[in-house]
Amino acid sequence: MVQYSGIQVSEYLTDTYAETVKTKIIASGERDGTGWVAVERSLFHPQGGGQPADRGRLDEHEVLPVRDHDLGLITLSSADGTALPALADGDTVVTRIDLGLRLLHAALHTAGHLVEAVVRSHGWTTVGNNHFPGQARVEFQTGSPDPRLADPEGREAVTGELREAIARAIEADLPVGAGHDGDGRRLIRLGDIHTAPCGGTHVRSLGELAHVTLPALRVKKGRIKVSYSAEHRAAS
């Protein structure tokens, strides 16, 4: 069992835009023959909750974050196959995330919440989501399907309504905030139109979203699949 001292702080939860931090090693070990380290202040979001992992650097080494559920730590391993240097607990390192990739992930994740927000009037229940670039979608089920979902023209009409509601929310530049409920769960909030438990990264306000597009929704095996794409305005 790996011993470690100090508490790891997941700084990506408090600041989506923090790009670099000087911090210290609090643990190190080996998994499947590959060395890893854990830092005290983690800017790195590991893959999870439908959001891909951040990429970035520890000093000059490219690293990939992985959540170690047994240890309860986000660990950093070499991303390019080269070994990390031997680092001891207490050593100081500089970590840096790929901010462009982070902002893309945050835009896609926030746009997924926005899709959930605008279907609320339809009474659909979220049953799955994926915020990966190129495959982002939210899947829903409903007990009382809109009869328009039965044919392509109707599905296009419903999708058109979702597109308009999304455009209005972005135009209104609704604020995106995070807080905690009475049980300590982190909640994400889009203005007053959406609240959901979430451990991902998000933009500050919906006006930061660009190029949010929805192809016509699909219905498969009783599931309504709303695919989408989105970018951060800084990249467009």
Ligand SMILES: [Zn+2]
């Ligand atoms: Zn989220």
